[in-house]
Amino acid sequence: MDPRVREHAEIIVDHSVDVGPDDEVLLRGHPVAEDLMIAIAELCGERGANLSVRSSSSRVDRAYRKAIDAEDISQSAVSLAGAEATDVAIAVRADANTFETSDIDPEKTSAMARVNKEIQEEIMGKRWVGTQYPAPANAQDAEMSTDAYESFVWGAINKNWAAVREHQAQMVEILDPAEEVRIRSGEETDITMSVAGNPTQNDFAERNLPGGEVFTAPVPDSVEGEVHFDKPLMAQGREVQGVRLRFENGEVVDHSAEKNETVLTAVLNTDPGASRLGELGIGMNRDIDQFTYNMLFDEKMGDTVHMALGRAYEDTVGEANERNDSSMHMDMIVDMSEDSTIEVDGEVVQRDGAFVFEDHFE
Amino acid sequence: MDPRVREHAEIIVDHSVDVGPDDEVLLRGHPVAEDLMIAIAELCGERGANLSVRSSSSRVDRAYRKAIDAEDISQSAVSLAGAEATDVAIAVRADANTFETSDIDPEKTSAMARVNKEIQEEIMGKRWVGTQYPAPANAQDAEMSTDAYESFVWGAINKNWAAVREHQAQMVEILDPAEEVRIRSGEETDITMSVAGNPTQNDFAERNLPGGEVFTAPVPDSVEGEVHFDKPLMAQGREVQGVRLRFENGEVVDHSAEKNETVLTAVLNTDPGASRLGELGIGMNRDIDQFTYNMLFDEKMGDTVHMALGRAYEDTVGEANERNDSSMHMDMIVDMSEDSTIEVDGEVVQRDGAFVFEDHFE
Numbered sequence: 001m002d003p004r005v006r007e008h009a010e011i012i013v014d015h016s017v018d019v020g021p022d023d024e025v026l027l028r029g030h031p032v033a034e035d036l037m038i039a040i041a042e043l044c045g046e047r048g049a050n051l052s053v054r055s056s057s058s059r060v061d062r063a064y065r066k067a068i069d070a071e072d073i074s075q076s077a078v079s080l081a082g083a084e085a086t087d088v089a090i091a092v093r094a095d096a097n098t099f100e101t102s103d104i105d106p107e108k109t110s111a112m113a114r115v116n117k118e119i120q121e122e123i124m125g126k127r128w129v130g131t132q133y134p135a136p137a138n139a140q141d142a143e144m145s146t147d148a149y150e151s152f153v154w155g156a157i158n159k160n161w162a163a164v165r166e167h168q169a170q171m172v173e174i175l176d177p178a179e180e181v182r183i184r185s186g187e188e189t190d191i192t193m194s195v196a197g198n199p200t201q202n203d204f205a206e207r208n209l210p211g212g213e214v215f216t217a218p219v220p221d222s223v224e225g226e227v228h229f230d231k232p233l234m235a236q237g238r239e240v241q242g243v244r245l246r247f248e249n250g251e252v253v254d255h256s257a258e259k260n261e262t263v264l265t266a267v268l269n270t271d272p273g274a275s276r277l278g279e280l281g282i283g284m285n286r287d288i289d290q291f292t293y294n295m296l297f298d299e300k301m302g303d304t305v306h307m308a309l310g311r312a313y314e315d316t317v318g319e320a321n322e323r324n325d326s327s328m329h330m331d332m333i334v335d336m337s338e339d340s341t342i343e344v345d346g347e348v349v350q351r352d353g354a355f356v357f358e359d360h361f362e
Numbered sequence: 363m364d365p366r367v368r369e370h371a372e373i374i375v376d377h378s379v380d381v382g383p384d385d386e387v388l389l390r391g392h393p394v395a396e397d398l399m400i401a402i403a404e405l406c407g408e409r410g411a412n413l414s415v416r417s418s419s420s421r422v423d424r425a426y427r428k429a430i431d432a433e434d435i436s437q438s439a440v441s442l443a444g445a446e447a448t449d450v451a452i453a454v455r456a457d458a459n460t461f462e463t464s465d466i467d468p469e470k471t472s473a474m475a476r477v478n479k480e481i482q483e484e485i486m487g488k489r490w491v492g493t494q495y496p497a498p499a500n501a502q503d504a505e506m507s508t509d510a511y512e513s514f515v516w517g518a519i520n521k522n523w524a525a526v527r528e529h530q531a532q533m534v535e536i537l538d539p540a541e542e543v544r545i546r547s548g549e550e551t552d553i554t555m556s557v558a559g560n561p562t563q564n565d566f567a568e569r570n571l572p573g574g575e576v577f578t579a580p581v582p583d584s585v586e587g588e589v590h591f592d593k594p595l596m597a598q599g600r601e602v603q604g605v606r607l608r609f610e611n612g613e614v615v616d617h618s619a620e621k622n623e624t625v626l627t628a629v630l631n632t633d634p635g636a637s638r639l640g641e642l643g644i645g646m647n648r649d650i651d652q653f654t655y656n657m658l659f660d661e662k663m664g665d666t667v668h669m670a671l672g673r674a675y676e677d678t679v680g681e682a683n684e685r686n687d688s689s690m691h692m693d694m695i696v697d698m699s700e701d702s703t704i705e706v707d708g709e710v711v712q713r714d715g716a717f718v719f720e721d722h723f724e
Contacts, residue, residue, distance in 0.1 A: 024439045031393035031419060038425040045429025052440035053426075055417040057393060063400040064415075067407025077386050078414040081443035 001035055004154040008131070008209075009039035013047065015161050016129040016206050017088045021048035024085055026123075028054045029092030033133035036092055052082070058100035065104045065112065073108065075115045083122040093296070094133035098141050102237060131157070131209035132296055142292035149292075156210040156287045156297060164212060165204035168284055170357040171214045171349075175200040178344045181218075181280065183227075183305055185340035191225035191247065191307075193218035193280065197318035203300070212285025212300035217312035218277045220324045221250035227307065231291055231298065231333035235263050239293070243332055250276050252309075267309065273326030278312035281305065281331070282342070282350075295331050303337040303353030363397055366516040370493070370571075371401035375409065377523055378491040378568050379450045383410035386447055388485075390416045391454030395495035398454055414444070420462035427466045427474065435470065437477045445484040455658065456495035460503050464599035468628040471598050472690070476633065479689040486676075493519070493571035494658050504654035511654075518572040518649045518659060526574060527566035530646055532719040533576045533711075537562040540706045543580075543642060545589075545667055547702035553587035553609065553669075555580035555642065559680035565662070574647025574662035579674035580639045582686045583612035589669065593653055593660060593695035600625050601655070605694055612638050614671070629671065635688030640674035643667065643693070644704070644712075657693045665699040665715030 013019045025044050029037050037053065044051040083089075101109065113120075132138065132153055139149030175181070176199060182192045198217045205211030229243040242258030252275040257264045268275045286302030299306045310326035317323040336342070342350040354361040375381045387406050391399050399415065406413045445451075463471065475482075494500065494515055501511030537543070541558045545551065560579045567573030591605040604620030614637040619626045630637045648664035661668040672688035679685040698704070704712040716723040 021434060026440055027422075031417065034419050034421060037419070037422045041422045041426035042429040045426040048431060048434035050436055050438050050440070051426050052438050052444075053418045053422050055393065055419060055422075056415045057396050057399070057417060059396060060389075060399045060403045060415050060417075064403035064407040064413050067404045069410060072383065072410035074412060076412050076414050077447040078388055078412075078444045081447040082440045085439040085443040 001039065002150070004150070004158055005035045006039050007158045008036060008154060009043055011157065011161065011205065012040060012090060012129060012131060012209060013043040016209050017090060017127045019044055019047045019049045019088055023047075023049040023087045025049050025051045025088045025090065026054060026082065026086040027051060027090045027092070028056070029133065030094045030096065030135070031055050031057060032096050032135040032137070033092045033094035036133045040090060049088075054082075058095055058097070062101050062104060065101065065108055068108075070105075070108050070111055073111045073115055075118065079116070080119050080122065083119045086123065086126055089123045089126055089128040091128070091130045092133050093130065093138075094135040095137050096135070098137050106236070129207055129209055130296070132294065138294070142294065144292070152290070152292065156212070156285055156300075159287065161205045161211065164285075165202060168202050168204060168212075168214050171282060171284065171355060172200045172202045174344055174349050174356070175214060175216060175282075180345055182343040183334070183341075184343075185334050185336055186228065186338075188226060188228035188244065189334055191223065191227050193224070193277065194222035195219065195280065197321050198316055199318060201313075201316055208296060210285055210288065210297060210300055212288065213281045213283050215279055215281035215313075215316060217316040217324065218250075218280055220276045220322055223247040223250045223277050227334060229332040230335050231304070232293070233295075233330070233332055234293055235260075235267055235330055238263050240264055247277075252276070267328065267330055270310070270328050271326050273324050274310050274328055276309070276324050277307050278310045278324040278326065278329060279306070279308035279316070279331070281308070283333075298333060299331050301333070303335065304333050305336055305342065306331045306333045308332070363401065364512075366512070366520060367397050368401050369520045370516060371398060371405055373520065373523070373567065374402060374452060374491055374493060374571060375405040378493075378571050379452060379489045381406055381409045381411045381450055385409075385411040385449045387411045387413045387450045387452065388416060388444065388448040389413060389452045389454070390418070391495065392456045392458065392497070393417050393419060394458050394497040394499070395454045395456035398495045402452060402454075411450075416444075420457050420459070424463050424466060427463065427470055430470075432467070432470050432473050435473045435477055437480060441478070442481050442484065445481045448485065448488055451485045451488055451490040453490070453492045454495050455492065455500075456497040457499050458497070459499050461599060466599065468598040468625055472628060472632045476689045491569055491571055492658065494656065500656065503656060506654070514652070514654065518574070518647060518662075519567075521649065523567045523573065526647075527564060530564050530566065530574075530576050533644060533646065533717060534562045534564045536706055536711050536718070537576060537578060537644075542707055544705040545696070545703075546705075547696050547698055548590070550588060550590035550606065551696055553585065553589050555586070555639070556584035557581065557642065559683050560678055561680060563675070563678055570658060570662075572647055572650065572659060572662055574650065575643045575645050577641055577643035577675075577678060579678040579686065580612075580642055582638050582684050585609040585612045585639050589696060591694040592697050593666070594655060595657065595692070595694050596655060597622075597625050597629055597692055602626055609639070614638070629690060629692055632672070632690050633688050635686050636672050636690055638671070638686050639669050640672045640686040640688065640691060641668070641670035641678065641693070643670070660695055661693050663695070665697070666695050667698055667704065668693045668695045670694070
């Protein structure tokens with residue numbers, strides 16, 4: 001077995017979810033991720049934990065979803081009972097074909113998500129982590145060879161997360177007590193928002209592996225200005241490129257996209273919260289040095305910031321502040337490596353990707 | 363997809379477990395059986411049932427079992443909760459390597475079976491079926507090409523089970539009211555047991571697919587005599603050959619095996635019920651015309667009988683009788699095609715494989 005798989009498994013089991021002898025562990029993943037699941041299973045055994053493996057093929061899932069009538073869709077009592085009995089949930093993303101469910105009626109998929117919301121919430125209340133295995137189909141999504149994608153994935157994941165935590169804490173210290181953040185990049189991005197009273201979180205690979213960002217929530221009505229998101233994003237199964245948004249009093253008052261603008265429009269019209277920001281994140285994982293069309297990695301890319309339309313995470317909103325609510329959360333990325341600054345309360349804290357606490361900051 | 367896979371799926375869903383709109387269905391199987399699982403998932407969707415898929419690789423299972431200390435093995439709360447919430451359980455047997463658990467300490471495998479006994483019993487109390495998918499590794503076990511093995515498996519499975527039921531009912535009529543059964547074969551097998559008060563079941567492919575046997579339970583203390591099981595069997599991932607057992611007052615007082623005797627010993631020591639018989643079965647599926655080292659098929663082979671150490675099925679034990687209990691159930695087979703008789707209450711009802719109600723009985 002590739003030693004990088006074992007290292008990945010150790011980070012999951014010991015760092016992200018800290019499996020111990022009394023834990024009921026639920027491990028889920030596609031059969032193509034077998035190697036990583038073997039390594040995780042071995043470590044769970046060594047820790048004396050109880051392990052349940054729930055591998056499932058997307059072709060089997062698709063066959064069921066395709067065949068069932070929308071009105072017959074109901075919550076799975078088996079999955080709910082299993083989720084309730086779980087202490088630790090590990091989800092390994094990987095597939096043999098990432099477009100396997102592309103011909104399922106989106107209404108049906110939404111209905112399935114709705115009936116299984118309680119199961120999802122049950123899991124989110126436990127210790128959990130989502131990670132990626134570099135299967136060939138996932139390399140294909142990233143437009144990379146499998147070999148190169150393996151190096152990319154394990155390069156971003158297999159690192160000293162304690163050191164990452166410490167490094168990122170410097171940015172948390174700046175952002176956590178801040179009032180106002182201003183982000184400028186090139187000719188087209190100049191946006192200001194209040195983060196006053198909203199806590200900043202340090203993502204050092206507990207629930208997401210890779211981790212590598214610090215993030216908070218803007219005060220919903222405070223966002224003012226324009227942004228050009230120069231990295232593409234996937235929404236509703238399609239690639240949206242060159243998104244431009246203008247905010248007034250926190251709301252998107254003008255929008256355009258160079259590719260698939262209708263998708264962007266549909267997303268903005270989902271519900272009232274969908275046209276306001278729910279997250280400001282700063283990507284700090286410099287081992288993620290290229291865009292791979294996978295938000296688990298893209299949003300943590302070094303020298304980027306991302307803003308999400310829609311739902312704000314509860315742990316990023318102060319008790320006295322309003323939390324932007326929506327049924328969606330769509331991350332969009334700005335490249336900050338050139339001609340860019342992040343200002344916090346009037347002081348430049350990042351210039352062209354370099355943070356004020358780094359040696360190469362000028 | 364091979365049309366025989368769809369036929370197999372229809373027999374499972376509609377004949378064996380009769381899936382309906384309100385059913386919670388639990389489908390388990392190795393990823394190599396994906397085609398059959400797709401066909402089953404599609405039918406479950408069409409019937410409007412709820413489906414949970416629990417695919418699991420034997421390599422992942424092995425890694426966990428190998429790593430865990432025997433004293434840390436405990437019942438899986440996740441699996442128990444899932445089993446309790448299940449109405450219908452479908453287990454598809456298939457593997458990528460049927461020797462995957464061959465290097466696990468048999469004591470550990472026995473311990474695992476013991477702690478998960480409650481889960482097993484929970485499933486056995488529901489509608490359930492176990493069947494086989496003809497994967498290449500399973501063909502290899504049978505020492506056949508995959509193509510020939512497919513024909514063998516689907517030949518034994520895809521048939522008119524209503525007609526089978528009627529044919530087998532003739533043997534049920536003989537065995538059900540019987541007091542004593544004596545089985546003789548060659549020089550080394552002469553065993554007598556009481557089946558008084560214990561019902562005989564007609565296996566027409568409800569819980570086992572293929573079906574094709576009639577079976578009952580011996581009264582535990584009544585078994586006397588010697589048996590040479592001349593067909594090999596698989597136990598704890600290993601092949602055990604040439605098992606010889608001697609019973610006194612229902613208990614195994616002497617045992618040997620020509621190959622892997624230590625496995626046999628471990629099985630007998632699992633718990634007190636493991637050294638007594640829990641089943642007497644008569645194989646009647648003549649489409650199973652060769653031994654394939656797979657008990658699901660072998661025990662139903664025409665012209666054989668089988669006896670199982672361990673757990674007796676509840677529906678084969680009369681209310682006034684004792685039910686042999688154990689966490690294991692291990693079938694062993696005697697070839698009855700030559701120099702053999704089954705006597706029921708002193709009358710020969712099968713000679714050299716031919717039943718008294720068949721034309722070729724002499």
